[in-house]
Amino acid sequence: MLDKIAYDYVTKIRKRGANVAKIKYELAERVKKFTDEERNKLRELIQKWLES
Numbered sequence: 001m002l003d004k005i006a007y008d009y010v011t012k013i014r015k016r017g018a019n020v021a022k023i024k025y026e027l028a029e030r031v032k033k034f035t036d037e038e039r040n041k042l043r044e045l046i047q048k049w050l051e052s
Contacts, residue, residue: 002038005030006045 005027012023031039 002042002045006042006049009046010049 009023009027012018013020031042034042
């Protein structure tokens, strides 16, 4: 599940003309219910997808 969230986030941000602020806000709202461990894992996955 976290893999898909990270992948979707990165693909949305990379689209031309993407509203990055809106996408980041939506992710922040979605992640509020996650534990700290899940948030850290999601950060790592997003970094992984951004680097590739």
